[in-house]
Structure formats: C-alpha cells, structure tokens
Amino acid sequence: MTWHQLSITAEKKIxxxxxxxxxxxxxxxxxxxxxxxxxxxxxxxxxxxxxxATQVIAxxxxxxxxxLVKTMLFSHFPESALVNWHQEQLEDQVWERSxxxxxxxxxxGKRLWVCPTDQEKSELGTVxxxxxxxxxxxxxxxxxxxxxxxxxAENEIQGKTVIDYGCGSGILAxxxxxxxxxxIVAIDIDPQALTxxxxxxxxxxxxxxxxxxxxxxxSPILADIVLANILAKPLMDLTxxxxxxxxANGHLILSGILKEQADSVMNKYQSFFSMGTxxxxxxxxxxxxxKKH
Numbered sequence: 392m393t394w395h396q397l398s399i400t401a402e403k404k405i406x407x408x409x410x411x412x413x414x415x416x417x418x419x420x421x422x423x424x425x426x427x428x429x430x431x432x433x434x435x436x437x438x439x440x441x442x443x444a445t446q447v448i449a450x451x452x453x454x455x456x457x458x459l460v461k462t463m464l465f466s467h468f469p470e471s472a473l474v475n476w477h478q479e480q481l482e483d484q485v486w487e488r489s490x491x492x493x494x495x496x497x498x499x500g501k502r503l504w505v506c507p508t509d510q511e512k513s514e515l516g517t518v519x520x521x522x523x524x525x526x527x528x529x530x531x532x533x534x535x536x537x538x539x540x541x542x543x544a545e546n547e548i549q550g551k552t553v554i555d556y557g558c559g560s561g562i563l564a565x566x567x568x569x570x571x572x573x574x575i576v577a578i579d580i581d582p583q584a585l586t587x588x589x590x591x592x593x594x595x596x597x598x599x600x601x602x603x604x605x606x607x608x609x610s611p612i613l614a615d616i617v618l619a620n621i622l623a624k625p626l627m628d629l630t631x632x633x634x635x636x637x638x639a640n641g642h643l644i645l646s647g648i649l650k651e652q653a654d655s656v657m658n659k660y661q662s663f664f665s666m667g668t669x670x671x672x673x674x675x676x677x678x679x680x681x682k683k684h
Contacts, residue, residue, distance in 0.1 A: 393480050394419075395451040397460055400475040405468055406445040412467055413449035416460050420450045446475070453480070499537065500544025503566055518569040521594055522562065535646040538670060538677035539563050539620050542644050548572050554614040554636055556629075557621040557647075561588025561601070567616070568597035575601045578609055613638045619645050623652040627659045634663035637682040645678040653678065 401409055410421045424446040451460070457478045465473065496506040504512040504519040511519050543563065549571035555564040558577035561584075567575050577588045585603040592598040604610075617637050619626060626633075626645055637643050643664055648656050653669045653676040660666060664680030671677075 393453045393482055395453060395455050395457050396448065396479050396481050397451065397457055398446055398448040398475070398477045399464065399473050400444055400446045401468070402472045403445055405472055406447055409447045409464065409468065410449075412464060413447070413460070416451075416463060417455055418449040418451055422448045424448060450481075497537075499540040499566075502570065503540060503544040505540070505562070505566075520562070520565055520569055522560070522565075522591060523594075534672040534675040535620050535648075535677075536562060538672055538675065539618055539644055539646050540566055541670075542677065542679065543567055543570055543618075546642070548616070551615040552612070554578065554612070554617045556617065556619040556633065556636075557625075558588050558603070559584050559620075561591045561603075563618050563620065564588060564601050565591050565595050565597055567618075568592070568600040569595060572600065572616075576609070576612065576614070577601055577603045578606055579603075580606060611636065614641065616642045616644070619643075620647050622647045623649065623656050626656055630659045630663070634660065634682070637664075639682055639684050641682045643678075643680045643682065646675070648676045648678065650674055650676050652676070 397413070399409065406423060410423075413421050425444075449460075451457070461476060461478075464476075496504055496510050496512050498504050498512075498517075502517050504514070504517055505522055506512055506519055508521055508523050511521055513519065540563070543566050548567055550573050551567075551571075553564070553567045553572045553575040555561070555567070555575060555577045558564050558579045561577050564575045564577040565588075577585070579585055579588070582605075585605070588601065588603050589598065592601045614636055615638055617633055619629070619633055626648065633643065643660070645656060645660070650671060657666050657669070657678055660678070660680055664682055666678060666680040669676050669678055
C-alpha cells in the first residue's frame with residue numbers, strides 16, 4: 392500500500408492544533424520532530440514535550456488529497472507561522488526489517504559484541520549480547536551509548552554491583568551482566584523502558600541478575616559502579632543523588648553530555664569524585680570518576 396506523508400514546520404504554540412487538524416482531515420498517524428536541533432530533556436510518562444520549531448508529520452491513505460489538506464491548513468493558520476511544507480509518497484515496507492539492514496554486529500573494547508538475532512558472534516574471550524528493535528530501542532550505535540559500552544568492556548566488572556540510571560532499552564545493564572556483574576538495578580521513569588530492559592535481559596538469559604525500578608520505587612543501595620547515560624541538565628540536577636549511590640572507591644560513569652557541557656558537569660561532581668580525563672566521540676563526551684572517601 393502507498394501512503395501520502397505530509398509535513399509542515401510550525402511554531403510550538405500551534406503544533407498540537409495542526410496535529411488535531413491533520414487528524415480531523417483523516418490522518419492515520421501524526422508525529423512530531425525537532426526542526427532546529429533543540430534538545431528536549433526526557434519527558435515524564437504520558438507527557439509530550441515539543442520544540443520551539445516543530446515539524447508536524449502526518450500520514451494519510453493514498454485516497455487523500457494533499458493539495459486539499461494544504462489548502463485547509465493554510466486557511467486555518469497564519470502563513471507566517473508555517474514553513475517548509477513537504478509532501479511525498481511512501482511505499483509500505485516492514486520498517487523493523489528495513490532498519491535491521493543497517494544494524495550489524497558491533498564490538499566494544501576487546502570483550503563485548505552487540506549483535507542482532509542470527510548474526511551473533513562467537514569469539515574466544517568475548518561475550519555477545521543479542522539485541523533487536525523494540526520498545527525504548529537502543530543498540531549501542533549512538534556515541535553516548537557506545538562510550539559507556541566501551542568503558543564496561545575495558546574495565547573489571549566481575550562480581551561488581553551496578554546501577555544503570557536511565558536504562559532505556561537496558562543495553563548497559565545487560566552488558567554489565569554478561570561481563571560478570573553480580574547484580575544490577577536498572578532504573579527509568581518510563582515503564583516502557585523497564586519492559587524493554589526486562590525483555591532484553593530474558594533474551595540474553597540474565598534476567599535473574601537484573602532488577603528494574605522507577606526512581607520512586609527504588610530502594611536506595613550502594614553500588615560499585617553507577618552508570619547514567621541521560622543528559623547534562625538532569626545529570627547536574629542528580630549530582631548528590633547519584634553520588635550517594637556509589638561506594639567509596641567505586642566508579643561513576645556519565646554520558647549523554649555534549650562536548651561544550653563537559654566542564655559544567657564535571658565541576659558539579661568534583662567534590663564527590665576524583666574525575667578522570669573526559670573521553671570524546673563525535674559531539675559527545677563520557678565522564679568518569681572514582682568516589683572519594
């Protein structure tokens with residue numbers, strides 16, 4: 392089946408109204424995208440945050456009339472508030488399978504493989520995590536995640552206790568378990584992330600090592616390693632909370648930090664940790680520190 396995909400960039404204050412109009416005109420789905428590379432911090436469950444300039448994208452059945460939709464849109468809203476109208480036709484495909492063409496086995500450090508199903512690697516001295524698209528999907532392709540996976544693969548994890556704060560798909564929690572961690576608590580505000588983490592733990596037969604929790608339900612513990620791959624602002628807001636979860640001489644690993652934010656985040660944690668040299672990849676940074684007595 393072929394579909395019409397129609398999109399417009401609009402001011403934040405009318406994006407939701409445009410979405411409603413698209414729906415009223417018969418759109419089968421409407422999504423938002425960032426039109427100007429503006430970061431939006433992780434929303435709470437059920438909350439939708441949009442950008443100052445938001446691209447509103449609607450999918451219509453092929454029988455729809457794009458020019459009529461466009462006319463209705465521009466008659467309802469000031470033309471000055473709408474830019475970059477675009478329309479195209481999309482052919483049906485199995486999106487998950489299509490994306491999998493670009494997800495290939497990846498190696499982190501000398502000890503960790505992350506592979507899609509049926510492409511697992513068996514190599515002496517390594518472990519292999521099997522991961523496929525799903526809820527809260529993450530595969531390690533993003534620099535912030537790969538920086539954390541590299542750290543796990545290059546350091547001693549055997550017998551350690553780990554907290555993965557902001558676990559997403561659970562990739563860091565599962566990697567820690569496969570690399571020998573004794574127990575892991577994976578924490579996220581999004582129930583779908585916890586479901587994805589549980590699914591990926593079962594897929595890799597490490598579900599007995601990983602406990603999932605929301606921040607509200609988390610029973611505070613001390614861990615040898617605390618990983619937090621989120622964003623700079625929440626990392627700075629959580630400084631004392633994360634610091635208090637690390638044992639003396641334990642390790643803290645922070646990611647999701649842009650290069651220009653590294654100093655600000657490091658300064659927040661220096662009173663609690665002996666901070667190491669930042670590690671950069673593309674526009675992103677990983678910080679690590681050892682907890683002071």
